[in-house]
Amino acid sequence: MNNSPILRTVVRVAVPITIIVSLRIFFQGHSQPGGGFIAGVLVAAAGAMYLLGFGIERAARWAWWKISVIGLLVSVFTGTVPLLLGRSFMDHAVWQRHLPVMGDIHLSSAILFDVGVYLIVFGTLMTIFVELGQEGR
């Protein structure tokens, strides 16, 4: 299946679209359905498509689990910053501005936490795909 040109062509188009959709879902997650977990799963789906189309050898050389560890570090660190500022653990701040082109921006520090979740889910799923994919070889 690795050498199918049809699959490769589809993957080339589908992977960027999936990544963009996942980012859209990630950012709407603060107040609508979506967020780090679902977006992370979507990117991992893009990753799975890539593995199917282009083979597993190149991806298998990476230590994908490190992405999860870094993601968890980001999440925990986001929770710790308020502690260093003398507020309670996992407290968060909101930042609201009106920018010229982009309109009203509503940024919460919780988004960094979600970035962490995104990375954890992506890293974990990719580790599973790569490890299980190598098993049969």
Place this chain on the structure above:
Amino acid sequence: MNLLVLPILVPLFTALLVALLNGRGMLQKVVSLGSCLWLTGFVFWLLLHVDKSGIESMCFGGWEAPFGIVFVADRLACIMLCLSMLVGTVVLVYTFWTVTDIQQKYFFYPLFQIVLLGVNWSFLSGDLFNLFVAYEVMLVGSYGMMMVGANRGQVLQTMKYIAINTIGSTLFVVGCGLLYATVGTLNFADLAQKTATLSGSRAGLVTAISMVLLVVFAMKTATFPLFFWLPDSYPVVPAGVSGYFAGLLTKVGVYSLLRVFIMVFRQDGHVFSINVLLVLSGFTMLLGVLGAMCQWDIRRILSWHIISQVGYMVMGVGLAANPMIAEVAIAGTIFYIVHHIIVKSSLFLIGGIAERVSGTQEIRKMGGLLDMAPGVALLFIVASLSLAGMPPFSGFLCKLVLIRAGLTGGNYLIVFVALVTGFLTLYSMTKIWSYAFWRNQCHKVVGFNYRGMMAPTAILVVMTILMGLYAQPFLSLGQRAARSVLDPQGYIAAVLGSGDEEPVADTPLEVSEPSRDPMRLVCGQPKEHRR
């Protein structure tokens, strides 16, 4: 106090850091040890602080108590934290000599920190659901720990362990849901307040729900009839870490029993569930020790002894049904937990050394250890006599307190069972001694340098001697902890705040004159209590 989050935050950061350092063994050891030592210092400071100035609590993200997640540190929680970190540090140092390359490659050190994280978390949790989450974290860590560098036997036993714990966790969530539907809260302080006012059919309902939780905690503590998983699964844990598992993981269950069944459930007829515990404890003690007697594998013998020893602690919880002896029984239980964690961990560590020196787990194939490793023999005889309850070690005193409480309350049958169990424990320990240590050497010597593993083990053994000879501070601390568990007003005030008062208004512990002498626990009750 925001610092309460540190006992979970430090192991979490350490786990992540150590995971990123995977492949650099030396650096991993230094970082893990540094963080463990630092945190041990912190929790001992916390114990002194809480003992002096009352219960501390913190809310996550600024959400107030009955609604948000709270961490509460009362004396009992702090005692458990200190033990967890003390044994954790000792075991970590011990594993420096036992860990293999393959175990290091598959994240041995990060997993160890995750287990520490889960255990510390369950002691600090201020609500039932959070306790469930802490259990899960602890379990995930322990699954990984059992599988690390997996061979066939490990995978087989871990599958059983995962299966039984998944059932337990499901029941735990079911219990949480039922309780929330009935009482409308899961926060311990709020529950203690609300269940105290319940009566009639709703109280009966809460008692019925508490039975679901009883099954969960019985599974966790390995109480009769749910103990069968323990002797199979603990022997496959890597040497050294099995000391931490043996000491702490079942005691998390005993802690939960104390917290939930003594402090939280105060509805009409809650005595029923405590009486159930008393009956179960008798079977647990006896069957545990009988199981140990017919085993020949040193790890399995010690694992069966965990079960019988847990029986004593559950017996202490069960004796609290009688309000006259409740305080002594709970104080005895807490003292017993402290003693047991230290002694059982040290026995597992000694067992690990004996295995290394003689190259087998089977005590019938061991022999001559007294000649080959006299220091280990000394440590073993002290720890095993302490476990069996011989004076002057800590095991004697904590059994004495519990048996004394049982006699005062008129529970003669359970006292009889406890004494028989103590005697059979002594027999079983004598069996290990005479086969593994005292016999002539019956096989070739496996050259192994065990001196490095001796030092951390010796720390624990010295602790049990110290606790036996210098018991007063430990007993009186246990008594103060028992008092704040039995009367949760201070806990409720610290978590929820009491009206317009300052939330830190823990009842000031002016120890009344007759109870200033903790040996009262041992030497008997004042007359007016007995009546």
